[in-house]
Amino acid sequence: MQEILQxxxxxxxxxxxxxxxxxxxxxxxxxxxxxxxxxxEFVMLGALxxxxxxxPFQLPxxxxxxxxxxxxxxxxxxxxxxxxxxxxxxxxxxxxxxTVGASIFLRGVGMLVWGKDAHTMPPFSxxxxxxxxxxxxxxxxxxxxxxxxxxxxxxxxxxxxxxxxKAMQACAISQKAAWLAGIPSKFMILLAFGLSTGMGAVAGxxxxxxxxxxxxMGTMLGLKGFCAAMLGGLGSLWGSLIGGLLLGIxxxxxxxxxxxxxxxxTAFLLLLxxxxxxxxxxxxxxxxxxx
Amino acid sequence: xxxxxxxxxxxxxxxxTLIGANGAGKSTILSAVSGLLKSWEGEIExxxxxxxxxxxxxxxxxxxxxxxxxxxxFPPLTVMDNLKLGAYTLYRKNEGATAAExxxxxxxxxxxxxxxxxxxxxxxxxxxxxxxxxGRALMAKPRLLLLDEPSMGLAPQIVEKIxxxxxFLRDEGYTIxxxxxxxxxxxxxxxxxxxxxxxxxxxxxxxxxxxxxQDVKRAFLGKDYGDFYEERQ
Numbered sequence: 001m002q003e004i005l006q007x008x009x010x011x012x013x014x015x016x017x018x019x020x021x022x023x024x025x026x027x028x029x030x031x032x033x034x035x036x037x038x039x040x041e042f043v044m045l046g047a048l049x050x051x052x053x054x055x056p057f058q059l060p061x062x063x064x065x066x067x068x069x070x071x072x073x074x075x076x077x078x079x080x081x082x083x084x085x086x087x088x089x090x091x092x093x094x095x096x097x098x099t100v101g102a103s104i105f106l107r108g109v110g111m112l113v114w115g116k117d118a119h120t121m122p123p124f125s126x127x128x129x130x131x132x133x134x135x136x137x138x139x140x141x142x143x144x145x146x147x148x149x150x151x152x153x154x155x156x157x158x159x160x161x162x163x164x165x166k167a168m169q170a171c172a173i174s175q176k177a178a179w180l181a182g183i184p185s186k187f188m189i190l191l192a193f194g195l196s197t198g199m200g201a202v203a204g205x206x207x208x209x210x211x212x213x214x215x216x217m218g219t220m221l222g223l224k225g226f227c228a229a230m231l232g233g234l235g236s237l238w239g240s241l242i243g244g245l246l247l248g249i250x251x252x253x254x255x256x257x258x259x260x261x262x263x264x265x266t267a268f269l270l271l272l273x274x275x276x277x278x279x280x281x282x283x284x285x286x287x288x289x290x291x
Numbered sequence: 292x293x294x295x296x297x298x299x300x301x302x303x304x305x306x307x308t309l310i311g312a313n314g315a316g317k318s319t320i321l322s323a324v325s326g327l328l329k330s331w332e333g334e335i336e337x338x339x340x341x342x343x344x345x346x347x348x349x350x351x352x353x354x355x356x357x358x359x360x361x362x363x364x365f366p367p368l369t370v371m372d373n374l375k376l377g378a379y380t381l382y383r384k385n386e387g388a389t390a391a392e393x394x395x396x397x398x399x400x401x402x403x404x405x406x407x408x409x410x411x412x413x414x415x416x417x418x419x420x421x422x423x424x425x426g427r428a429l430m431a432k433p434r435l436l437l438l439d440e441p442s443m444g445l446a447p448q449i450v451e452k453i454x455x456x457x458x459f460l461r462d463e464g465y466t467i468x469x470x471x472x473x474x475x476x477x478x479x480x481x482x483x484x485x486x487x488x489x490x491x492x493x494x495x496x497x498x499x500x501x502x503x504x505q506d507v508k509r510a511f512l513g514k515d516y517g518d519f520y521e522e523r524q
Contacts, residue, residue, distance in 0.1 A: 163382055166372050170365050177363035180325060182351035182380040182431050 005135035007256040008249055013141040015248020016148040017207050021225025022232065022240035023155065024199040030235045031172045031192035033092070037099040038079070039200050040222020041106035046072045046201025047213040048110060051119045061124060069201040076197025080190050103219070110215035118212035144206045151202060152241055159237075168192060220264065227267040231274050233281025242282055293319040294490040301435065306457060306467040308477040308498070310511055311487030317470040318360060321437050324468075325357040326350040337435065352380050356433035360440045362424040366413030370404055373412045373423055377430030389432065397426040400456055418449035425456070435466045442473045454480045474511035478502050486511070 021043060028036050046068055053064035083098055084090075127139040159165040170178040171188040178185050203221070204213075211217070224247065232243025247267055254262040274281065294316035301307045309317040322328040324335055326347040335342040337353055345353070356377075365373050374397060375382075378390035398405045401422040407415060412423055421441055428436060438457070442450040450473065457467055458480060471477035478484055478498045486494035486507060494507065501507050 163375065163379065166368060167376060167379055169368060170376050173365045173367065174363055176327070177359070177365060178376075179347040180327070180351070180357050180359055180363065181377050181427060182348045182356075183376065184348045 002134035003256065004253075005133055007252040009132075009135055009137050009141060011249035011252030012245060013138070013144055013210070013248070014251065015228075015245035016144045017203050017221070017244075018224050018228040018247050019241045019244025020148050020151060020199060020203040020206070021221060022228035022244045023152065023237060024196045024203070025226055025229040026232075026235055026237065026240045027155065027199070028192055028196035029229075031168055032189055033172075034084075034095050035099070035226070036193075036196065037096060037222065037226075038103035038106055039099075039196070039225065040218035040220070041103050041110070042072050042076060042197040042200035042218070043204040043207075043221050043225075044110055044213070044215060044218030045075065045106065046204025047208040047217065048114045048119060048204075048215070049201075050205040051121045051208055051213060052114070055119075055121055065205055068205060069198050072201035072204075073194040073198035076200075077190050077194045079197070080193035084193070085186065085189075103222075107215055107218065110218075114215055116215065118214040120212055121208055123209040138210075140209050144210075147202065147206050148241070151199065152237060155237060164188075164191070224264075224267045227271040230271055230281060233283040236281070236283045239281055239283035246282075294487075296491050297487075299485050299492065299495070301466055301468050302483075303434075303466050304461060304464055305483060306461050306469060306481040308469045308471055308481035308484045309487055310471055310474040310477055310484060312510075313472070314489075315487035316490040317487050318439050321357060321439050321468070321470055324350070324355065325437060327357075348380065351431050351433070354432070354434040355437065356428035356431045356435075357437040358421075358424045358428045358439065358441060360443065362420050364412045364415075364420055364423050364427065367411055369409050370412050370415070370423060371408040373427050374404070374430050377427035378432075380431055390430065393430050393432055397429050400429075400459070401426055418445050418453070421445060421449075421453060422456075425453070429460075433465075435468065436460065438467065438469045440470060440472060442471060442476065450476060474507070478507075478512075 021039065024039055024042075025035065028034060028039075049068040049071055050064055053059045053068055054061055057064075059067065079102055083102055084095060087094060087098065123138070123140040124143050125139050129136040129138045130142075131137075159169060167178065167183045168188050168191065170181065170183055171185045175185050178188070203225070207213075207221075225244070228243040228247045229240050230243070231247060232239030232241065247270060250270065251263060251266040254266045293314075297316070297320065299307070299309075299320075309320065311317050319328065323331045324337075324342060326342070326345050326349065337355060340353060342350060342353075347357075365376065368376070374394060375390070378393060381387070381390040381393070403419055404423060404426055407419065412420065415423060425436075425438070425441070441453055445453070454476060457469070461467055469477060469481060478501055481498050484496065484498045484501045485492050486501065494501065494504065496504075502512075
């Protein structure tokens with residue numbers, strides 16, 4: 001019992017991170033119908049710049065957090081402006097290949113800036129782990145889950161309550177109609193890239209104290225986040241959260257109860273399973289309202 | 292090229308209609324004016340400003356709104372959100388108060404929209420969706436309203452109601468450019484008409500003259516050939 005609980009705790013922790021990454025995938029897909037395969041690299045950039053800002057630059061955690069997220073969001077917008085908007089014939093395959101290229105490029109940049117060594121940093125706070133039924137719950141896990149919920153709530157409010165959020169949805173529904181209503185749809189796409197990559201950076205920041213961060217960490221995290229988004233239903237906010245948490249928990253249980261070799265395989269087995277059984281995901285965004 | 296050698300003018304405070312068969316190039320004119328059409332040759336001016344190279348949001352900012360063919364509302368968003376998004380340019384210019392006034396105005400024109408304010412726009416009937424589309428275009432406070440086939444797929448009573456609203460809007464000072472296949476209804480309502488055929492204007496004039504014109508009668512007003520023949524006698 002204690003063991004299972006421990007697996008579930010660690011599953012929820014990594015699941016929350018997958019969820020944040022999945023939300024980034026989902027919201028970009030929602031606004032632009034594009035899968036950004038470079039998303040994982042933005043997670044890496046977020047993590048490494050946060051470690052640099054809070055470590056060598058000695059910034060307080062909060063300012064390091066906001067600075068690295070804002071910086072990565074700017075890089076994301078630059079990516080849209082330079083590599084996506086300039087495409088002459090923007091059909092989906094071309095755009096997806098561009099994001100794959102960008103992923104390789106960003107990984108290279110990461111290696112040049114931060115080297116090949118792994119970096120890490122201490123947890124956000126020094127509270128001792130909570131003891132629940134003999135299982136240990138790390139303070140960092142609580143941070144991660146809390147930040148995930150804060151972000152989801154913030155995003156929900158952004159889409160439901162603000163004119164910009166609604167204008168972004170309008171662009172996703174019909175770019176032509178949004179254009180005719182006077183909504184600058186190109187700006188909305190730029191903003192969607194900024195938000196999505198910024199969210200990737202948040203995932204990187206919150207994961208940095210519990211894992212070794214290196215230039216090559218993004219690929220696997222990005223793929224897992226993509227699996228989570230597909231699992232929950234691409235384009236749905238709540239679906240991404242459910243998908244992420246489910247993936248995290250199943251992964252942890254698979255590692256604990258069956259074999260640690262199963263860790264990365266879990267995500268892809270689940271992805272195959274969901275594609276066979278319910279390709280639109282648990283919460284399909286086609287029938288359920290888009291967020 | 293869908294149209295060539297077309298010249299037309301729309302005077303302030305009047306309803307101008309473009310009629311003609313499918314593919315005659317009527318909608319292309321609206322696409323060019325509203326900025327949807329990327330490149331065209333020639334000159335389009337609105338109140339002395341050239342519209343060359345402007346994208347749709349800039350055209351909306353200048354004071355021209357298009358109610359597109361097929362209405363193109365945002366079905367999953369509520370009726371109220373659809374209307375507010377129509378005033379996007381106003382809100383961004385910090386003219387929220389103007390937007391609120393315009394909203395009042397739109398609701399007095401189409402009271403049904405306020406009853407359905409919280410419903411997703413996709414659940415409205417066809418006529419209500421058309422009213423919403425016109426309402427959304429009005430929310431940007433345009434001085435020139437372009438309408439592409441507003442009567443399409445609607446019952447005659449609803450078409451009449453929408454056309455009455457357009458006359459009301461004209462009397463309030465709006466200028467309206469209307470593209471219609473429903474030639475009779477459009478000519479009865481409008482002040483001036485242009486008849487399109489394969490990309491050029493073949494006839495133009497006051498609608499009272501056009502309604503009496505033999506060619507227009509034969510081609511667009513669905514006169515039986517017998518009636519037509521008798522009138523020629």
